[in-house]
Amino acid sequence: xxxxxxxINGLIIGGAYALIGIGLTLIFGIMNVVNFxxxxxxxLGAYFLFTFFTKxxxxxxxxxxxxxxxxxxxxxxxxxxxxxxxRRRSIDTVMLSMIGLSLFIxxxxxxxxxxxxxxxxxxxxxTTYTLGGLYxxxxxxLVICVAFLLVILTNLLLKKTKIGKAMxxxxxDLETASLMGIRIDRIYSFTFILGVGLxxxxxxxxxxxxxxxxxxxxxxxxxxxxxxxxGGLGSFSGAVAAGLLLGVFESLGAGxxxxxxxxxxGFILLIIILIWRPKGLLGKIGRTR
Amino acid sequence: xRSYRTITLLCxxxxxxxxxxxxxxxFMHMAILIGIYxxxxxxxxxxxxxxxxxxxxxxxxxxxxxxxxxxxYLSLKIPIWGGMVMALIASGALGYIAxxxxxxxxxxxxxxxxxxxxxxxxxxxxxxxxxxxxxMGLTDIGVPKIDLGGFGTIDFSNKMPYYYLTLxxxxxxxxxxxxxxxxxxxxxxxxxxxNEDLAESVGINCYKYLVIVVAISASIAGVAGSLYAHYVxxxxxxxxxxxxxxxxxxxxxxxxxxTLGGPILGAILFTMIPEWLRVFGxxxxxxxxxxxxxxxxxxxxGILFYITKLLNLGKRTP
Numbered sequence: 001x002x003x004x005x006x007x008i009n010g011l012i013i014g015g016a017y018a019l020i021g022i023g024l025t026l027i028f029g030i031m032n033v034v035n036f037x038x039x040x041x042x043x044l045g046a047y048f049l050f051t052f053f054t055k056x057x058x059x060x061x062x063x064x065x066x067x068x069x070x071x072x073x074x075x076x077x078x079x080x081x082x083x084x085x086x087r088r089r090s091i092d093t094v095m096l097s098m099i100g101l102s103l104f105i106x107x108x109x110x111x112x113x114x115x116x117x118x119x120x121x122x123x124x125x126x127t128t129y130t131l132g133g134l135y136x137x138x139x140x141x142l143v144i145c146v147a148f149l150l151v152i153l154t155n156l157l158l159k160k161t162k163i164g165k166a167m168x169x170x171x172x173d174l175e176t177a178s179l180m181g182i183r184i185d186r187i188y189s190f191t192f193i194l195g196v197g198l199x200x201x202x203x204x205x206x207x208x209x210x211x212x213x214x215x216x217x218x219x220x221x222x223x224x225x226x227x228x229x230x231g232g233l234g235s236f237s238g239a240v241a242a243g244l245l246l247g248v249f250e251s252l253g254a255g256x257x258x259x260x261x262x263x264x265x266g267f268i269l270l271i272i273i274l275i276w277r278p279k280g281l282l283g284k285i286g287r288t289r
Numbered sequence: 290x291r292s293y294r295t296i297t298l299l300c301x302x303x304x305x306x307x308x309x310x311x312x313x314x315x316f317m318h319m320a321i322l323i324g325i326y327x328x329x330x331x332x333x334x335x336x337x338x339x340x341x342x343x344x345x346x347x348x349x350x351x352x353x354x355x356x357x358x359x360x361x362y363l364s365l366k367i368p369i370w371g372g373m374v375m376a377l378i379a380s381g382a383l384g385y386i387a388x389x390x391x392x393x394x395x396x397x398x399x400x401x402x403x404x405x406x407x408x409x410x411x412x413x414x415x416x417x418x419x420x421x422x423x424x425m426g427l428t429d430i431g432v433p434k435i436d437l438g439g440f441g442t443i444d445f446s447n448k449m450p451y452y453y454l455t456l457x458x459x460x461x462x463x464x465x466x467x468x469x470x471x472x473x474x475x476x477x478x479x480x481x482x483x484n485e486d487l488a489e490s491v492g493i494n495c496y497k498y499l500v501i502v503v504a505i506s507a508s509i510a511g512v513a514g515s516l517y518a519h520y521v522x523x524x525x526x527x528x529x530x531x532x533x534x535x536x537x538x539x540x541x542x543x544x545x546x547x548t549l550g551g552p553i554l555g556a557i558l559f560t561m562i563p564e565w566l567r568v569f570g571x572x573x574x575x576x577x578x579x580x581x582x583x584x585x586x587x588x589x590x591g592i593l594f595y596i597t598k599l600l601n602l603g604k605r606t607p
Contacts, residue, residue: 028397034397034400082582082586085586086586089586089589090589091396091397092343093585093586093589095343095397095400096538096539096542096581096585097582097585097586099535099539099581100539100578100579100581100582100585101578101582103532103535103574103575103577103578103581104575104578104579104582107572107574107575107578108575110571110574111571111572111575218531222404222405222408225401225404226401226405229397229398229401233397233398258416260412260415260416261412261416263408263412264408264409264412264413267405267406267408267409268409270401270402270405271390271402271405271406274390274391274393274394274398274402275390275393
């Protein structure tokens, strides 16, 4: 029973991890940008929720929505200001600029919100529901529901809408797509905004569960990379599967081994998978970088 | 070529009389830190500048060097000299194993693998409390005194002798790098950077060469770690920080990757820039980040390249 409880807790956190991972994998797959600032958008999502909900006292769901929109706006500015001028530059230059950007966002966040860890109180009662010997907190139920909703919505967006089709076309062949009249600049902006929005959503979901401080983005970032590589770079379903898998393994690692090594689980998993299946669990794309 | 030699000689003289001219402990401290960063920058430069592989996990080797050297002093009473050799061997061995595992991959995969290794080691440093004292860190990491008989003693807890020790290691390392990249090894490295498939096709075993270069690079970083630990006499798992790895990569790229002088210039500049930015108070690191972005975007070939271009401007340009 304890085992199942661990697995369920892991799946809940893993749902939010999947959101971060999808965002990163979309940005990498479509834009070929290794977004080292991805975790910072997760951090910003959590901090905006803290400001709107805890400080200003707005409705929780409206605050969540506002936070995500605000982060998307910031993402839009950075995409136009930094990524667009760097479009034809080497992947390493872009990667280092994103590292610089991540350092910048972190330090600005520290100036605005101070380095003192804050907590966002859950708007839901702290009573646990029991179902067949398993415990559920309302906040955690919200996490898994919203996460799955967003995964399904993003999937529908990619599969059913016109812009989704254009994104997939860009992913497959940039030049042919632009020859067919797809405006690559728009697709790139949209992809980046969507990606960072998903990270921000994960931030608003996990913010009330963990504490919020300017450095939470670091770990979120590394986990996102682990997820994307385990799932296969650029693979949507891979990122979802790897996110859930990482959540479960971390939860089991913390439960049965030691909570201190919880964050190492992902990297150990990563190293094993890369030795055994370098293209990732569901990776099919033959990209080398 | 002659002007190049003159500049090198001038730098050498400047570096060796620096402590005599400048007695201020703050500037001595910065000079020693710069020396340690130069070692790290050379270590990254061998890998990134000459073979084209980006590692963002060099803090792993730096940290292992620092811990191995400190622990061998604290528990086995081995002085810094022995500790340094042990750091070199331990970091080199770790680099060898890490390279064997992660060099099956290139590009973003390799980068993430290196970060992963550093992060796992940081967690080990935090959680293996019996050995590393966890977040409390190791304290009282001593430095030796050398008795010169009738000529007094050299006490390495003073800044000046430690500066010369650092300088000696830096010069050794620069020489090693120079010899390495001008040997057949170095030509193999550069061919891997330029075109791996082509290099493979003329009979260069890229995997083998890359494993060797990672091991060498890691041992240099390990020595830097040992030097750092004995200098500040306190280390905690912060030596594995991602920021250290990033900072050194910025130094190498900002200074000029794949050159001998670039990483040295980069290490000096990027150790001093955060100090100069102290006028910004709390916003210092945010401004530093902007400087980093600016240099990466507008000076992709490194500052050294633009300086040499500027110096040649007066003369005829080919």
